[in-house]
Amino acid sequence: MENGILRLQLVVFALVSAAFTNIYLTQPILPVLQDVFGVTPAQVSLTVSVVILGIVLSNLFFGILSDRLSIRPIILTGGLCVAAGGLMAALTPDFRFLVAARFFQGLFIPALTTSLAAWLARTLPGDGLSVVMGSYVSATVLGGLGGRLLGGWIHEPLDWRYAFFSAAGLILATTVLALLVLPRTGGRDVSSRAPGDGFLALLKRKDLLLVYCCGAGGFLMFSPVFNFLPFRLAGAPFHFSTDLITMIYLVYVLGIFIGPLAGRFSRRFGGGNALMAGTGILGIAFALLLVPSVTAVIAGLLGVCAGFFTIHAVAVGLLNQKLSGGHGKANALYVLFYYAGGWLGITGAGFAFERAGWPGVVGFVMCFLVIPLAAGISEKRTRGARS
Numbered sequence: 001m002e003n004g005i006l007r008l009q010l011v012v013f014a015l016v017s018a019a020f021t022n023i024y025l026t027q028p029i030l031p032v033l034q035d036v037f038g039v040t041p042a043q044v045s046l047t048v049s050v051v052i053l054g055i056v057l058s059n060l061f062f063g064i065l066s067d068r069l070s071i072r073p074i075i076l077t078g079g080l081c082v083a084a085g086g087l088m089a090a091l092t093p094d095f096r097f098l099v100a101a102r103f104f105q106g107l108f109i110p111a112l113t114t115s116l117a118a119w120l121a122r123t124l125p126g127d128g129l130s131v132v133m134g135s136y137v138s139a140t141v142l143g144g145l146g147g148r149l150l151g152g153w154i155h156e157p158l159d160w161r162y163a164f165f166s167a168a169g170l171i172l173a174t175t176v177l178a179l180l181v182l183p184r185t186g187g188r189d190v191s192s193r194a195p196g197d198g199f200l201a202l203l204k205r206k207d208l209l210l211v212y213c214c215g216a217g218g219f220l221m222f223s224p225v226f227n228f229l230p231f232r233l234a235g236a237p238f239h240f241s242t243d244l245i246t247m248i249y250l251v252y253v254l255g256i257f258i259g260p261l262a263g264r265f266s267r268r269f270g271g272g273n274a275l276m277a278g279t280g281i282l283g284i285a286f287a288l289l290l291v292p293s294v295t296a297v298i299a300g301l302l303g304v305c306a307g308f309f310t311i312h313a314v315a316v317g318l319l320n321q322k323l324s325g326g327h328g329k330a331n332a333l334y335v336l337f338y339y340a341g342g343w344l345g346i347t348g349a350g351f352a353f354e355r356a357g358w359p360g361v362v363g364f365v366m367c368f369l370v371i372p373l374a375a376g377i378s379e380k381r382t383r384g385a386r387s
Contacts, residue, residue, distance in 0.1 A: 015079075041353060046102075049227075079178075082168075088101035138260065233297075312338075
């Protein structure tokens with residue numbers, strides 16, 4: 001039985017990693033795409049932000065499906081559509097069609113992420129759920145890193161279009177693997193029919209709303225930093241090449257280890273303390289990013305990863321601990337808030353970057369540190385009242 005659960009977890013890890021690989025393919029080569037298509041930094045950032053927008057728009061739909069249907073047809077549809085969008089992006093010579101293809105990919109990525117998160121929450125035992133969800137977060141980290149490395153390192157020897165071909169092949173392979181391993185059982189989960197677990201009822205719960213806002217605020221701060229990092233490093237005083245910029249993204253690997261560690265920290269010291277610790281780390285890291293030094297930038301990026309993935313992993317764990325049913329809808333709402341925050345962050349920081357450069361981006365994201373801090377304080381007070 002344990003071997004079967006482990007096999008299923010490994011397959012889910014592989015599929016989620018492959019899905020996230022597609023989201024961030026263009027991030028390290030945004031300056032390259034800007035030159036190729038002759039667009040502004042804010043416009044070329046659409047190749048990332050529209051993927052996130054697509055995820056935002058379709059999450060609730062796939063959240064509902066994941067509570068009502070078997071996981072297999074959802075995964076099959078998502079895998080085929082994400083791969084098809086990648087092929088469209090690789091073949092188009094028009095920037096508008098590139099953006100449209102990326103948006104199409106975003107619409108179907110939740111079939112491989114939100115639905116699987118809900119499936120994990122329903123399938124795995126309650127003991128150690130925080131650690132399991134931390135491992136799921138680690139899969140998103142690996143995929144995000146893989147996409148950035150793939151997009152950046154393929155460009156120089158070949159062309160950026162080959163990154164989309166490779167990512168499409170990866171998503172097809174992991175989709176087939178998932179279909180071979182995941183159970184064939186279908187129908188509704190019993191918990192999904194519990195009364196009062198609709199979207200409106202979930203949003204009316206203050207404890208869940210704080211968790212949703214925490215996820216949104218965390219990604220709102222995190223996504224602009226890594227999205228506009230290539231422009232910062234390509235300009236003065238660094239003048240990094242595409243290969244060097246891509247190398248800097250290796251700091252992202254820290255998140256693979258932070259997810260499970262944050263889950264254990266949360267269980268031992270409480271989710272509120274973990275959220276406040278992550279917020280403090282983020283604040284220090286943002287300050288370091290303003291220093292015109294390679295060492296300070298690397299230290300700052302490591303701190304951004306440590307702080308953000310602590311907040312994200314703890315928030316996901318707290319959400320599922322507070323649920324007694326309707327995991328699909330609840331996780332869909334979390335991801336909706338999460339990616340809405342990311343889209344707003346990249347969009348808002350784009351205007352800040354055009355007006356005030358890199359300091360404008362850092363100043364913009366620092367304004368939102370209050371969100372996870374407030375969520376942490378509230379969670380700590382709630383836990384203290386219970387004990």
